[in-house]
Amino acid sequence: MQKYFIEQDKLKAGIIDTDDAFHITTVMRSKIGDQILVGDNSKTYLAEIKSLSNTLVTFEIIEERTGNYEMPVFVTIFQGYPKGDKLEDVIKHGTELGASEFIPTIMKRSVFKLEPKKKASKLERFNKIAKEAAEQSFRTIIPSVPDIKYLKEINFDGYDVKILCYEESAKQGEASNFKAAVKNLKKGDKVAVLIGPEGGIDDSEVEYLESKGFVPCALGPRILRTETAIFYALSTISYEMELK
Amino acid sequence: MQKYFIEQDKLKAGIIDTDDAFHITTVMRSKIGDQILVGDNSKTYLAEIKSLSNTLVTFEIIEERTGNYEMPVFVTIFQGYPKGDKLEDVIKHGTELGASEFIPTIMKRSVFKLEPKKKASKLERFNKIAKEAAEQSFRTIIPSVPDIKYLKEINFDGYDVKILCYEESAKQGEASNFKAAVKNLKKGDKVAVLIGPEGGIDDSEVEYLESKGFVPCALGPRILRTETAIFYALSTISYEMELK
Incomplete structure (x- = not known):
């Protein structure tokens, strides 16, 4: 049902x-x-x-109907704009996994041109996907996809925890930042999770995001595709906070 | 690289x-x-x-090159045969997330007919996808897809932990079995994770799997699609065992 x-x-x-x-x-x-x-x-x-x-x-x-189907934290996914239809998969599965909001984020290595004419129809489609996935997965709320933004336009104030999924951290064997961040989450926290596009995150962007309070984190030792990273982040937040 | x-x-x-x-x-x-x-x-x-x-x-x-890119446990994914190309996504992302083996499993509600003629070419394609995903994600080994099996043909002996991802558990608010199973994993354990096809798992199959030692587990309170469930299972096993 x-x-x-x-x-x-x-x-x-x-x-x-x-x-x-x-x-x-x-x-x-x-x-x-x-x-x-x-x-x-x-x-x-x-x-x-x-x-x-x-x-x-x-x-x-x-x-x-009572019962809690919502994550105890509000997770905004800043997804570096990927190629093809991957963003649709991120929104679909990310909704099932409990995300509150998606901001498709145009970054240096995004192979994507924002055509102002097509923006409205793209957002309409993204929000339709979120609605359908919310219905199918028993969500109480529909996550929103309010806008497509360039990285530098985004205001990152107001987030309690800022996680930068960073494959260079994985390559260097870093293995504690992500778990430390997730373990410290408190009910009601606003969490920003940022993932680069396929080509990764430019050094200057990493520097910029660190200056905004993001902590670079490896999501395990393997290199995950951009669309797989958010599955990892959301699943583990649920595991830590929703399971006993 | x-x-x-x-x-x-x-x-x-x-x-x-x-x-x-x-x-x-x-x-x-x-x-x-x-x-x-x-x-x-x-x-x-x-x-x-x-x-x-x-x-x-x-x-x-x-x-x-040294460095450990492999999960400390051997996870076999028994994926209830899903519709369309979903199995390819499961193998692709499941490989990135550290699975050791995939057994496409034909269950009562699988909408799939095993045509003996096409089996070899299907397995060839699945193994090719696993190889490419292993290369891309820095795996040391290529997970195998040795065979497509009917549920009752499978020998489940020899697994230390058997997890049945079961949406009815989620609907009933069960929230501790999965975490208990993952927390108890030891290095070198052989883990079986079984996920039903889109239509879910038939009651008689649940009974059969319980008799084989599977524990029905909810993966959080939301209802996950069949292909999303293994992302949750693998990500959280990595989180628990690979991150500090």
Whole structure:
């Protein structure tokens, strides 16, 4: 059973009239009387389907669903803009793994030109992927992808912990910075995790990020692809903070 | 700089005459005098390129390269056969994250028919992906994909720890089995990690796996896709055993 995020007024009215109606009716092959989860970015309810078609599903709320599906820290992923569709994988799996926010970050070695005309449609697509992954993974909130930024435009103030995933640290055998940072996390902390694009992080960028309070960290001894690094970072934060 | 895995006799002779010659010459645009890493499944050497073309690269070994890039435990991933190309992603990223072996496992809810004719070419492709990912991530060994098996054909004896990634555990709020298993790992342990296909694991399969010593574990409170679960399992084993 997956959660469908819907707007407040439609939640009150008990209707789903977006693409989700098609998903419920045709993809999931739901029937009248089946249960679904509905909600907004703060609450989740168990509901029963009262009628359905590809364009309109009506439901009745049975009860509020409690349970905590959100990380106890707010993790923003600053992903050095990678090639091809990798950013979509990062957003999809990163959402499952509990990230709160993604900022696609254009860095020196990003092979990507920001075409202002295409920015809005790209952001729309990224946010759609985040919504679908949030629904599928039982998230209470949908992580946001508010903007695509150049590294130097970003304001890194306000983060309690700043982790720079850095492959040169791995090559040099550094093996304690990441664990020290994760072990020290406290509930409610705002965490920035920055990962370079495929070509890595330019020396001048490392220097700049260190001046902003980032700690270069190796994520184990092997060299991870850019899209694999955030899986490692998010999984281990969950392991440290969510498992007993 | 990435490692090229080559056969013993060619390592001695100092030649690379496989697809890797094309990779070194045309993809990496290496030049005479550039350094590369070469080796077999036990050793890695720093070498200097002496001549190159798309079909033949010759090199001279400079020195043996030490450093430990392998997990201190042997992890076999039993991946419930998923749809589409997901298995390739599991092998690619799982190799970066330190897995030793992958057994694509046909389970009740796998939407996959094993066509005997295609098995050999599938295994060839999977092993090629593992080799490339091992080279890119500095692995000393190439993980193997020895066979595609039906669940009931597999012999699970000989594993010290058997982890069943189970989404029903996550839904029920179980949050301690996985961490307990990982915390108890000892250097040299053989670990089996089993993950169901997209549709999940059938109740009868859960029962069967429990009878074989598997412990059902939630990987955090969110529901992970089948391909995301192994990223979580491998990352956290690395975090626990490889980071200080």
